[in-house]
Amino acid sequence: MRFKLSTLSLSVVLALAGITSLQVLAADTAPATADASKANLPGGLKFVRNVEGIDEYSLPNGLRLLLVPDASKPTTTVNITYHVGSRYENYGETGMAHLLEHLMFKGSKAHPRLWEEMSQRGVNFNGTTWLDRTNYYETFAAKPETLAWAIAMEADRMVNSRISGEDLKTEFSVVRNEMEMNENNSTTMLIERITSAAYQWHNYGKSTIGARTDVENVNIPRLQAFWRKYYQPDNATLVVAGAFDAQQVLGLVAKEFGKIPRPARVIETTYTLDPAQDGERDVTVRRTGDSQVVAALYHTVPAAHPDYAATEALALILGDTPNGRLYKALVESKKAADVFSWAANMEEPGFLMLGASLRTEQNAAAAKQILLDVTENLTKQPITEAELARAKAKLESNQSQVYNDPEKFAVALSDNLGNGDWRLFFLFRDRVRALTLADVQRVANTWIKASNRTSGSFLPAAQPVRAPAPAKVDVAEQIKTFKPGKALAQAENFVTTPENIDKRTLKGRLGDGMQYALLPKTTRGSTVVLSMQIHTGTVDSLKGKSGAAELAAAMLSRGAGKLSHQQFTEELDKLKTKLQISGGATGVIITAETEKSSLPRVLDLLRDALREPTFSAQEFSQLVTQNLAQLEEERKDPQAIAVDIVRKQINTWPADDPRYYPSADEKVAQLKAAKVEDAKQFWQNYYGGQHAEVSLVGDFDPAELRLLLQARFGDWKAKEAYQRVPKPYQAVKAQALDQITPDKANAFYFASMNMPLSDSHPDYPALTMANYLLGGAANSRIIERIRQKDGVSYGGGSYLNASSIDDNASFVAFALFAPQNRTKLETGMLEEINRAAKEGFTTAEVSDGKKSLLQKLQLARSQDNQLAGELSNNLYLGRSIQFDAEIEKKIAALTPAQVNAALAKYLSYDKLVTGVAGDFK
Structure with a gap:
């Protein structure tokens, strides 16, 4: 299971992960200027259109095919999306779409041991189920034989999967195990309950994983009927992305999928919609756990609606970290540990959800009231141009990072297919760019109302003020307004053999001793990735400093140079850059992903983070609070506890040794005693470039880059000496x-x-x-x-x-x-x-x-x-x-x-x- 989000935490994504659409392209025709290579196609294939370098085709049986070429990496991704998800399940069928996702990996007529076949070919594979669609994908080294196998396999399991009672018996426990895993997460459970209360009739109110009784009592004939109805070529779109021979793919698709007949059955259009909500609703979940969570949901529009882009912007304006209004009102005031937001992208009317996580001693009722006051006060405190600019920059950066990666892009198209049309990916981009302050303010005024909220109690009102009833969108009409942009230039076909990598890599040292390795190559979207590691201290000098060292690394990007935490993050979003810094007593790891044009400025920001961090006392306090909240949750989490008790037993170093493994309780004690001065002192004494390495891979000029690195890090030296901390073998009693x-x-x-x-x-x-x-x-x-x-x-x-x-x-x-x-x-x-x-x-x-x-x-x-x-x-x-x-x-x-x-x-x-x-x- 999986969904798109704005700022929802990674733990919640993994817990909820697990989206089908109406066909809107039946009347599509190919452009009049289709090139000659797209004529005389095999097996009845028809060329439909080219949009920004992506070719769309169709087969007479209804299958849609998208080719997304990118030769910059020798990998291929095959993704098939079926236009069915939990929204299509009837009474007694909840969880059926997700259960089928599991059973589709059990094998088919031509592939009886599918997991084994995938493993033998070194294939990375997965399947995800969501409210509107189900998809399956495989990523593998670009080889014609593996590609042929993957396409043939997907065609075979479309209609010949072994949906058997024997397989169902063993998979029941696995699905229940997944269900119970979700139930361990407090945020996941609250979101599930709020969503259920928000939707009175629509299936979006039901969890994708289904009711336990439905999953445990489903019968094979009913499950097989559901599979035969929806797993058909006229209800599917195949995406092939990455490095591949287009003619080979067309021939394979025509051969393997073309022989599947178009079914005679009709898939009914869903028509159930909720009425306008007529008052506040509230739910309470009481379960064991240390962390508290409050949240609010407001009904909004479908993903294809012109106002959906404004909804995504609102999610960031309110819920982003550290720039959002809720972060400033709740986290900076120490009323909450963290905030999150989610603009649900769905084919039918979705929602905007905003929430906050709290530590045990923080007041949930007070935090909830602040959340509601800030969110529902947008009419009195209108959105500013600066807030909109930040949100647009972040949205464009997020989408650019997906578009520049063929594997991520292939899978991301599933969400848009589930929302009605794959071209919505580009239409959303254009709508974000065109957003105005008036658009976002209008959408906020329309939907963010107390009567449209699910989080509080039901309060009767003589004259309720209601939002309009959400309505569907004609996706085909919306797509008519879309004008394709220019396709990205294709990158080189880079050969990833060790010999070629070593041959292309340039190595050397900067003035301070920092080593560098530069691997220039053209990439899709002119992307560049950076990896840097800095080594610190000695066994003796690092004693008792592990806590300060971890906090020092975490503080580097929370304000640097002349930029505050908010400004630093905003600058990275403008540059479409992802920067991560983490570390401990013995060193620091830095990774960055950016584009060629942004690289000089990103190196400036990295220099400021490493050499001029501000170590704000307020930011340090917020960091400690967030870490404490996470640790308090881990102290009740079975996974964290099991790992903790084993690693504590295996690690026999003294408590002040930098190699020591502290328990969650010891980490909490360290954090409560932590001082910003200690973290800053560690940075001042131990950070430097003479014992560091940096590498960059991607689209850049190596000569220019070496000068940039020298100017920023060539004279940077640590005060304290460095000598590697050894980690010899330690025998431990079982x-x-x-x-x-x-x-x-x-x-x-x-x-x-x-x-x-x-x-x-x-x-x-x-x-x-x-x-x-x-x-x-x-x-x-x-x-x-x-x-x-x-x-x-x-x-x-x-x-x-x-x-x-x-x-x-x-x-x-x-x-x-x-x-x-x-x-x-x-x-x-x-x-x-x-x-x-x-x-x-x-x-x-x-x-x-x-x-x-x-x-x-x-x-x-x-x-x-x-x-x-x-x-x-x-x-x-x-x-x-x-x-x-x-x-x-x-x-x-x-x-x-x-x-x-x-x-x-x-x-x-x-x-x-x-x-x-x-x-x-």
């Missing part, structure tokens, strides 16, 4: 730990152990392969057992993390599960880990696993942000990308005997420290 988390519907399992090897150790390639087969691949032993066979977990697996310097690695296994399934979950993990360690893997498993893992490793190098991070880390290690190539050669040459011997040498269940947290009473 034990089983658990902790009760009352009233939590989900539980978490976490297990770990240390191993004496680095990534240069001869056993490392074999152990990497063994872990991949055990719990890293989509069809790994652990996933096959706990999800596919036992059906007790929504997600789990294992991973191996090895140092590049010290002979020290850690193995981790984990899983989500319902508390009542604890015994079955732990038995499954124990049996699969020990079976792999004692019996090993088969020749077929190792052969398929090697192909899959190598493709995933190659795919990772095509992501510019990951590549930039690796380049900067390699500078520190004195390596080149050739090190990866050597590892991959060793993996390719592995025998089953080597893999099995490595696993048996290092791993068994009785060596693990295990931790489980949940409500087991």
